[in-house]
Amino acid sequence: MKIGLHISDFTWDGGAPELRFKLGEIARRAEEAGVDRISVMDHLWQMPSLGPPEHEMLEAYTTLGWLAAKTERVKLLALVTAVGHRAPGLLAKAVTTLDVLSGGRAILGIGVGAGADESAGLGLPFPPAAERFERLEETLRIVKQMWSADEGPFDGKHYHLARTLNSPQVLSRPHPPILIGGGGEKKTLKLVARYANACNPAAVDLGDAARKLDVLRRHCAEEGRDYDQIEKTAGHRFDLGKNGEHVTKTIEHLHALAELGFTQTHGPLLHVSEPGQLDLFGEKVIPAAEKL
Template sequence: MKVGLHISDFTWDGGAEELRFRLADIAQRAELAGVDRISVMDHVWQIGHIGPPEHEMLEAYTALGWLAAKTERVKLLTMVTAVVYREPGLLAKAMTTLDVLSGGRTILGIGAAWNEDEARGLGLPFPPTAERFERLEEAILICKQMWSGSEAPFEGKHYHLARTLNSPQVLSRPHPPILIGGAGEKKTLRLVARYADACNIAVYDPAQAAHKLEVLREHCATEGRDYGEIEKTAQTRFDLGEDGENVQRTIESLHEVAELGFTVAHGSLLGVSKNRQFDLFAERIIPALEKF
């Protein structure tokens, strides 16, 4: 089982002046420990279950550019891009830039967006749910077209591009893998079956996660897609306890998740900026999960 580190909390000792150094150090230590991928959130305010909106939050693609410069091997992605926060042509260009400058280490994590408060707060678009899903599908098609080398126009319901020129092209071939986040059974998992190379499903309730995989399998059958082609990414949290008291329970829980068919455990490490927590993660969790 591969391990992904999701960095979702930037409220660390030292404040903004030290943030870039701490972020680089965390990423480099994660890479050295064998983490397969690192993600950041595509939020502009902190989200409720982590902290108040006033806590520090970095813009996702700028942060990933910094991480690309400070690492050599790990894959880089947002978990996940809010489709309505950027025009798809610009998103494809940002992803292309990240892919080229990272040496082909990107994954496009994308979803329909959900945080209306931050969107309204900063004047970002936030149309109704049905429209956001329509825009999600069109954005995926635009990215794939721009990464294919085609310069043809794109005429959708919501987006209209006169020329889909994209130079330089991505290094990842045929294009950066597309991960669609979320587990909505009617829309999200159908889009995964139709377009995605990977899904991201919460595994806090293993029975519920197993059900979501069955729904995805059914959508794949309907779409004529090979279910086995889709990478199953488990959204989790690594809460190891102050003294590591939760380490064994975490390993056992993720072993159960692996048996469901998930091949990547991707989550936030509570206390990621603390040396003791990171050492437990590197020395106990990553080696254990690699055996699954």
């Protein structure tokens, strides 16, 4: 099993003047520790579950560009891009740019999005869920077209592109991996089976995770897709304890996820801005996970 680091909180000592230095140092140390990928949220205000909206929050793709410059190996993604935050053509260009400037390390993480308050506050579209799913599917079709040799138009229900030219083209072949986030069993996991290279089903517990993978397997059969070709990623909040007292419990949970078929665990590390936590991560968790 591989481990990914999700950075969801930028409210650190020193505030905005020190933020770029701390973020760069975290990325460097995470890469040295053996992390497979680093992700950030595509939120513009902090999520209510993590803090008040006034807490620091960086725009996702600008941040990923900074992380690309500070690392050499880790894969980079938004977990996950909200479909309403960018027009599909612009999103394809943003991920392409990240892929080119990182040397082929971009992943497109995408979903229907959440956060009606921040969208309303900043004047971004946030239509009803049914329309967001329609826009998500059209966006997936558009980015795959832009990452191909087809420069023709795209004429959908919600999006109309006169020419899907994309130059320079991505370095990743055939295109950056597409990860769809969310565990909706009727729509989201069906889109995973149809379009994605990876899923992150946002399960609430191990039993829920197992059921969602069974649903995905059924959708793959209906779509004529090889279930084993889809990377299964699971979210996990890494709380190792100040002195590593929770490391064993963490490894046991990773083992349980691996038994279900997950090959990537991805989540925030509590107290990530404290160097000792990343040291524990690299010394204890990642070596154990690599054996699963």
